[in-house]
Amino acid sequence: MSTSLGELRLVQPSTVKEAVAARFEHPGSRFIAGGTDLIVNMRRGIIRSDLLVDLSGIDELTEITTDGLDVTIGAGVTLAALAHNSEIAGRYRALAQAAEAIAAPGHRVIGTVGGNLCLDTRCIYYNQSEWWRSAHAYCLKNRGDVCHVAPQGKRCHAAFAGDLAPALLVLGAEIDIASAQGVRRIPLSELYVEDGKAHLALADGELLVALHLPLNPPPSGYAKVRLRGAIDFPLAGVAVALAASGPNVNSLRIALTGTNSRPFLVAGTEPFAGRPIDEKLLHELDRLVQKQVQPMRTTIASANYRRIAAAALTRRLVKKLFAEGAA
Ligand SMILES: Cc1cc2nc3c(=O)[nH]c(=O)nc-3n(C[C@H](O)[C@H](O)[C@H](O)COP(=O)(O)OP(=O)(O)OC[C@H]3O[C@@H](n4cnc5c(N)ncnc54)[C@H](O)[C@@H]3O)c2cc1C
Ligand code: SF4
Missing domain, CATH: 3.30.390.50 (CO dehydrogenase flavoprotein, C-terminal domain)
Structure with missing residues (x-):
């Protein structure tokens, strides 16, 4: 079960300078290149953003x-x-x-x-749908306070x-x-x-x-x-x-x-x-x-x-x- 991406705005710069400026002007925005990792993670609700800065139009x-x-x-x-x-x-x-x-x-x-x-780091307790993670209890890396891999520790090992x-x-x-x-x-x-x-x-x-x-x-x-x-x-x-x-x-x-x-x-x-x-x-x-x-x-x-x-x-x-x- 995937999470809706909701209202999503896209900025399409054509230079590196414009791309950096766009991220600076929009706190909480993310760069997107091919999107093969980012979009999967957004669909799973583990990365959230309402504005993406698309790098695919920057020839340099x-x-x-x-x-x-x-x-x-x-x-x-x-x-x-x-x-x-x-x-x-x-x-x-x-x-x-x-x-x-x-x-x-x-x-x-x-x-x-x-x-x-x-690329984001990966873990079987993290790269799961919103439904799976909420049923199992969220973990330290995203919205929770315990690491299911090393429950005694305070560090994520993804x-x-x-x-x-x-x-x-x-x-x-x-x-x-x-x-x-x-x-x-x-x-x-x-x-x-x-x-x-x-x-x-x-x-x-x-x-x-x-x-x-x-x-x-x-x-x-x-x-x-x-x-x-x-x-x-x-x-x-x-x-x-x-x-x-x-x-x-x-x-x-x-x-x-x-x-x-x-x-x-x-x-x-x-x-x-x-x-x-x-x-x-x-x-x-x-x-x-x-x-x-x-x-x-x-x-x-x-x-x-x-x-x-x-x-x-x-x-x-x-x-x-x-x-x-x-x-
Ligand atoms: C089914 C499946 C299998 C996969 N198998 C593998 C595999 O075997 N090996 C592997 O390595 N990967 C794998 N991937 C992950 C992914 O496809 C690749 O790692 C790919 O190279 C990611 O590049 P992208 O341009 O799509 O990144 P995106 O998804 O666009 O971005 C990934 C992250 O990098 C950031 N980012 C992108 N470009 C920049 C930049 N220039 N500067 C700063 N931040 C940036 C984005 O903000 C995002 O956080 C797999 C993905 C899927 C869905
Ligand atoms: S905090 Fe623990 S359970 Fe969560 S992603 Fe990191 S290693 Fe996995």
Whole structure:
């Protein structure tokens, strides 16, 4: 049973400046890009707004450009355009693989990079209809005062489940954020906070404009486990970027999604540089990942399954990239 959207007004700016100004002038308004997450959440009554600022008419957000220093991807680029761009597929394989693994083709032609990076966190007690949530008792994240996952705590553990973020983290992405004060650039990792109720470090009305990727990243890959292979959020998603010389690691980056309230880079991979990629290293990686993921009972798959799956995906990706000659 879905909630009526009621009287809804739409503002359609044609520049970033106008979009930011429109949000500033209308407190309580929301940006809408493809709407594939926002509208579902509004229909469920978990996000409320009577004015949407539509980003789909802003041409400057839809470009992928290269200037010899880096590749810039606009926040309004669709997931389908990203997945099918030959430069992205050639240079940033993890990113193309992640885009291709999001939802279904119908979502990917309209869903955007910005919407994916600013996706709300998810939980089985939250992503439900108004009727379901009122019958079960509302939770801490929305209108209630208890977390059904961790009733003793005072924090929401809803999981971030966007697929693009881990790929972008291992590739060293930075993002541009626009506000009424101008544009600031930060590493993508600084966009996220480990708090399921407030996981984005964005001030109200700030707009993600674009992301930047260094031109010569190491070989990379992305893999996820999900309940329905054709259309589903990751229960655990892993991106790896691996540079090797001969049998040894040169550099190794691993990032995860689906297990915590934020996507994150696994800490402590630097000491693997110079070591051979053998069973001992893979075993240590397995333990490192299992120690840092914090899945909670926010999906119908168990937390332990997601922990083990994250480590298994990591091991598999590292072996695959190495076998392909990650030079
Ligand atoms: C059935 C189904 C399956 C799905 N499966 C997956 C999946 O497997 N993996 C996955 O990652 N996602 C999945 N999604 C979620 C969604 O389709 C994608 O994440 C998509 O990329 C969201 O982009 P959008 O443009 O539609 O975002 P919107 O719904 O328009 O926006 C999402 C949020 O981001 C904010 N926002 C949008 N653009 C910006 C911006 N430029 N700056 C600041 N804030 C912004 C909006 O205000 C909103 O809060 C699924 C959705 C459905 C319905
Ligand atoms: S983790 Fe707890 S507070 Fe957060 S959405 Fe789930 S039940 Fe609600």
